[in-house]
Amino acid sequence: MRQEGLLRHATTRLLGLVPTLLILITIAFFLIRMAPGGPFDGEKVLPPEIRANLDANYHLDEPLLQQYFRYLGQIITGDFGPSFQYKDWTVNELIAQGFPVSATIGGLAMLLAFVLGTLIGTLAALRQNSAVDYSVMGVAMLGISIPNFVVAPLLILVVAVYAGWLPAGGWDWSWQRMVLPVITLALPVIAYIARLTRGSMIEVLHSNYIRTARAKGLPELLVIRRHALKPAILPVISYMGPATAALITGSVVIERIYSIPGLGSYFVQGALNRDYTLVMGVVVFYGVVIVVLNFIVDLLYAWLNPRIRYDVT
Amino acid sequence: MTPTLHIKQLLVCSLLGLVACSDQESDFGRPLEQRSHPVDLVLLEDGRPDPSVLAADQVVRRGNGEEPETLDPHHALGVPASHILRDLFEGLTAESPDGELIPGAALRWNISRDARTYTFYLRRDMTWSNGDPLNAEDFVYSLQRALDPATASSAARILLPIQNAREVLAGELPVEELGFSLLDEFTMQITLTGPTPYFLGLLASPVAYPVNRKNVEEFGDQFSKTGNLVSNGAYVLKEWKPRVSIELEKDPNFREAGQVLMERVFYIPSEDASTEVKQFRSGELDWTNEVPNNQFKWLQKHYPDELVTSPWMGSYFLGFNLTQEPFIDNPSLRMALTLAIDRQIITDKVTQFGEQPSFALVPPGIDGYVPFSPEYADWTQEERDHEALRLYEQAGYSDENPLRIEIRFNTSDNNKKIALAIASMWKQALGVNVTLVNEEFRVFLQNREQKVITQVFRAGWISDYNDPYSFLELFRTGHGRNDYGYSNPSFDALLDEVGTERVRARRERLMFEAERVLMSDHVIVPVFTYVTKRLVNPRLKGWQNNVMDHHPSRFMFMLKSRNPDIQGEQQ
Numbered sequence: 082m083r084q085e086g087l088l089r090h091a092t093t094r095l096l097g098l099v100p101t102l103l104i105l106i107t108i109a110f111f112l113i114r115m116a117p118g119g120p121f122d123g124e125k126v127l128p129p130e131i132r133a134n135l136d137a138n139y140h141l142d143e144p145l146l147q148q149y150f151r152y153l154g155q156i157i158t159g160d161f162g163p164s165f166q167y168k169d170w171t172v173n174e175l176i177a178q179g180f181p182v183s184a185t186i187g188g189l190a191m192l193l194a195f196v197l198g199t200l201i202g203t204l205a206a207l208r209q210n211s212a213v214d215y216s217v218m219g220v221a222m223l224g225i226s227i228p229n230f231v232v233a234p235l236l237i238l239v240v241a242v243y244a245g246w247l248p249a250g251g252w253d254w255s256w257q258r259m260v261l262p263v264i265t266l267a268l269p270v271i272a273y274i275a276r277l278t279r280g281s282m283i284e285v286l287h288s289n290y291i292r293t294a295r296a297k298g299l300p301e302l303l304v305i306r307r308h309a310l311k312p313a314i315l316p317v318i319s320y321m322g323p324a325t326a327a328l329i330t331g332s333v334v335i336e337r338i339y340s341i342p343g344l345g346s347y348f349v350q351g352a353l354n355r356d357y358t359l360v361m362g363v364v365v366f367y368g369v370v371i372v373v374l375n376f377i378v379d380l381l382y383a384w385l386n387p388r389i390r391y392d393v394t
Numbered sequence: 395m396t397p398t399l400h401i402k403q404l405l406v407c408s409l410l411g412l413v414a415c416s417d418q419e420s421d422f423g424r425p426l427e428q429r430s431h432p433v434d435l436v437l438l439e440d441g442r443p444d445p446s447v448l449a450a451d452q453v454v455r456r457g458n459g460e461e462p463e464t465l466d467p468h469h470a471l472g473v474p475a476s477h478i479l480r481d482l483f484e485g486l487t488a489e490s491p492d493g494e495l496i497p498g499a500a501l502r503w504n505i506s507r508d509a510r511t512y513t514f515y516l517r518r519d520m521t522w523s524n525g526d527p528l529n530a531e532d533f534v535y536s537l538q539r540a541l542d543p544a545t546a547s548s549a550a551r552i553l554l555p556i557q558n559a560r561e562v563l564a565g566e567l568p569v570e571e572l573g574f575s576l577l578d579e580f581t582m583q584i585t586l587t588g589p590t591p592y593f594l595g596l597l598a599s600p601v602a603y604p605v606n607r608k609n610v611e612e613f614g615d616q617f618s619k620t621g622n623l624v625s626n627g628a629y630v631l632k633e634w635k636p637r638v639s640i641e642l643e644k645d646p647n648f649r650e651a652g653q654v655l656m657e658r659v660f661y662i663p664s665e666d667a668s669t670e671v672k673q674f675r676s677g678e679l680d681w682t683n684e685v686p687n688n689q690f691k692w693l694q695k696h697y698p699d700e701l702v703t704s705p706w707m708g709s710y711f712l713g714f715n716l717t718q719e720p721f722i723d724n725p726s727l728r729m730a731l732t733l734a735i736d737r738q739i740i741t742d743k744v745t746q747f748g749e750q751p752s753f754a755l756v757p758p759g760i761d762g763y764v765p766f767s768p769e770y771a772d773w774t775q776e777e778r779d780h781e782a783l784r785l786y787e788q789a790g791y792s793d794e795n796p797l798r799i800e801i802r803f804n805t806s807d808n809n810k811k812i813a814l815a816i817a818s819m820w821k822q823a824l825g826v827n828v829t830l831v832n833e834e835f836r837v838f839l840q841n842r843e844q845k846v847i848t849q850v851f852r853a854g855w856i857s858d859y860n861d862p863y864s865f866l867e868l869f870r871t872g873h874g875r876n877d878y879g880y881s882n883p884s885f886d887a888l889l890d891e892v893g894t895e896r897v898r899a900r901r902e903r904l905m906f907e908a909e910r911v912l913m914s915d916h917v918i919v920p921v922f923t924y925v926t927k928r929l930v931n932p933r934l935k936g937w938q939n940n941v942m943d944h945h946p947s948r949f950m951f952m953l954k955s956r957n958p959d960i961q962g963e964q965q
C-alpha cells in the first residue's frame with residue numbers, strides 16, 4: 082500500500098516535469114529574444130554581407146515562431162545546439178564540462194554545510210541561551226550576513242597569497258583547489274542550517290514525547306539521536322532541495338573569484354552575450370535539476386516524516 | 395675595474411631595464427615615452443641571450459582574460475583568442491616584439507605601382523606541425539575559406555580590402571573570383587580593390603592565417619580541438635581545457651624552431667582581474683592580462699618592478715548626438731563642453747592609470763602618425779573654462795537657464811567614475827545639470843545606434859590595425875558605428891582621398907586634415923588615450939611594449955633569476 086502510493090506520487094511528479102519545462106522553455110526563449118541586441122551586435126559593426134551569412138548560418142533569419150519550433154524539435158532529441166559565443170563547442174559539451182565541476186564543489190559544500198550546520202544547531206539548542214548558544218549563533222549570523230564576494234578574496238589573500246598553503250585560483254580536480262571554494266560556498270549555508278536546526282530542535286525538545294523519553298531515564302545523547310534529531314531536521318531537508326540545486330549548478334561569484342570552470346558563469350555570460358543557445362541550454366538544465374531535487378526532497382521528507390507518509394497512501 | 399666588468403655591468407643594466415640600474419624609484423610619474431623599456435637585453439653575437447642566464451624550465455604562464463571564443467583563426471575576433479593564435483599560427487607577415495612588421499611565411503614581397511597588387515615570395519622550408527609541406531596553395535585555400543559565405547566568419551570583415559571580397563561574401567561570386575592568384579608553388583599574388591597601406595599588417599592577423607586543408611576536411615568543426623589542430627606557427631596545441639588552461643608546446647617543425655627559447659606556454663583564462671593579480675602574487679602566473687584600476691596605487695608601491703604600463707592604440711571619448719536637441723547645429727555649445735573638462739584631473743585622480751589626456755581622436759604612436767592638436771590643448775584649464783563659459787552663454791545658456799543633459803554609458807565602475815567627474819566639472823565650470831544614465835552594453839549600443847534618446851554618450855575605439863584610418867572612418871557618413879549622426883561632405887571627401895593615396899607622407903597629411911575637420915566640428919569630447927597595464931615576472935624577457943599590445947611567446951625567455959650577474963659579483 083505504502084510502496085504503491087510512493088510510486089504513484091513519484092510518477093505524477095515526474096510527469097509534471099514535462100509541462101513545467103515546456104513553460105520554462107517558452108518563457109525563456111521569448112524573453113531572451115526580447116532583450117535588445119543580438120549575439121552578433123558588438124561595438125564593431127559587421128558589414129551587411131557578413132551579417133546575412135551569420136544569420137543564415139544560425140537560422141536567425143527565420144521568423145521567430147519557426148525558430149521556436151525548430152528549437153523545440155531540437156531539444157527533444159537532447160541537442161542544445163552550438164554555442165554562439167564559444168564557437169568551437171556545442172552547448173551540450175559546455176554543460177558536460179561545467180556541470181561535474183559545479184556539482185562536485187556544490188555537493189561537497191552541501192555535505193559540509195549539512196554536517197556542520199546540524200551539529201552546531203543541535204549544540205546551540207542543547208545549551209539554549211548559554212554563552213555557547215550566543216557565540217555560535219552570533220558567528221552563524223555573521224556567516225549569513227557577510228557576502229561570499231567578501232569572504233572569497235579574504236580567504237585567498239590569507240591562505241593563498243600570504244601563507245601560500247593553497248593555490249589562489251584555477252582548476253585541476255585536485256583537493257587543494259577545492260578547499261577554498263567549498264568553504265566559501267558552505268559558510269552561509271552552514272549558518273542557515275544551524276539556525277534552522279536550532280529553532281526546530283528547541284521546539285522538538287519541548288515536546289511531550291521527548292519529555293516521556295527523558296522520564297523513562299534514557300541517556301540524553303540517545304534521546305537526541307534517536308528521538309529528537311529526525312523530526313528536528315525536517316525543515317532543514319525542505320530547505321536543502323532548492324539550496325542544493327543552487328549550489329550544484331554553480332555560483333557566478335565563486336567561479337569568477339576562484340577561476341573555476343563551472344556552470345554558473347555560462348548563465349550570466351550567455352545572457353550578456355545574447356548567446357541564445359547557451360542561455361536556453363543552461364535554463365533547461367537548471368529546470369531539470371531543480372525539479373529532480375525537489376522530487377528527491379519530497380521522497381526524503383516522506384521517509385523522515387510519518388505524518389506525510391500516511392497522507393500519501 | 396677591468397673592461398670585462400664594464401661589459402658585464404652593461405649587460406646587467408640592460409637585463410634589468412634602466413629602472414633597476416638608475417634608482418629603485420618607479421617611473422610612473424614620467425611621461426610614457428620617457429619610461430624605460432623593461433626588456434632591453436644585450437644579446438650575444440648570434441642574437442641570442444647567453445645560455446648561462448636562462449632558467450632550466452622555459453615555461454611561461456600567461457593570464458589571458460576571458461576564455462577564447464574559438465581557436466579557429468578564421469572565426470576568432472576577440473583579443474584573448476588572438477594572443478593564442480599568434481603563437482599557434484603564422485601569416486604571410488608577422489610581428490617582432492616591438493610590434494613592427496617582419497616577414498612571416500613570406501620571405502619578401504613586392505607591391506605594384508598602383509599599390510593594388512602584392513606579390514608574396516614564400517619561404518621554401520616550411521612545414522605544418524604534422525610534417526606536411528606548406529606552400530602558397532595553403533594560403534590561397536585558407537584566405538578563400540575565411541571569405542567563403544559558408545564559413546560565416548565575422549572576422550572576414552578585416553579582409554574586405556581584397557578584390558571581390560564583398561561580392562563573394564554576399565554570395566554573388568564564387569570564392570575563386572577573389573583577388574588571389576598562384577604564380578608557382580611558392581609565389582602568390584593578392585589583388586586589392588584599392589590601395590590599402592595597412593594591408594600588410596592585416597595579413598598578420600588571425601583571419602589571414604593558413605589552416606591545413608586536410609585537417610579541416612577531416613575534422614570539420616572539431617578541427618581546433620586538442621589532438622586535432624594542425625598549425626604552422628612556433629607552437630602546437632597540446633591541451634585545451636575550456637576555462638582552465640590552454641597549453642602550447644614548441645613545434646620542432648617550425649622553420650625557426652632553433653631560435654625559439656620558450657618551450658611551453660600556458661594561457662590561463664580569467665574573468666576577474668583581481669583573481670589574476672592574486673594568482674600572480676602567489677606565483678601561479680608570470681603575466682597578467684590586466685590589473686584592476688582600484689589596485690593600481692597599491693601595486694605601484696609594492697610591485698614597482700612587475701607593474702608595466704604602455705600606450706595602447708585606443709581612445710576614450712564622449713560623443714554628441716548631432717541629430718537631436720540641444721546639440722543639433724550647435725557647435726559652440728559642443729565646444730564649450732569639450733573645453734570645460736580638466737583631463738589632467740581625470741587621468742591623475744580618477745582613472746589613475748597613466749592614461750594620456752587627449753585633445754584629439756587618434757592616440758599617439760600609431761604607425762608614426764602625429765595626431766592633430768587643437769589650439770586649446772596648450773591653454774591652461776583656467777583659460778579653457780573661461781572660453782567655455784563665453785561659448786556656453788553665447789549658445790543661450792546661463793545660471794537662470796542652465797543646460798540639462800544626460801550622459802549615457804554602459805555599466806562599468808570606470809565609466810561611472812569618469813562620467814561623474816565630467817558631470818561635476820561641467821556643473822562647476824558652466825552650471826550644467828547632468829543626469830547619469832547607465833545601461834547594459836547591448837542596450838546601450840542599440841540606443842546609440844538609434845540616435846533618438848541619446849545626448850552625450852560614452853564612446854571610444856580600440857583599433858583593429860596599426861593605422862589612424864581605423865579611427866577616422868567611424869565618422870564617415872553612413873558608417874555603421876557613426877552613432878553621432880555626423881555628416882560632413884568635406885570630411886568624407888578627405889577620407890576618399892586617404893583611401894586611394896599611395897604616398898605615405900601625403901596620406902598622413904590627408905588624415906591629419908580629416909582629423910582637424912572632425913575636431914573643429916566638435917563631434918566628440920576627447921578624454922584620454924588608453925594604456926595597457928599588467929604585472930610581468932621580471933625574469934621574463936624578450937618581449938617589448940608596443941602600441942598593438944601583441945606579444946608573441948616565441949621571442950620570450952625566462953631568466954634563471956631576476957639578477958643573475960649581480961649575485962655572482964657580490965660573492
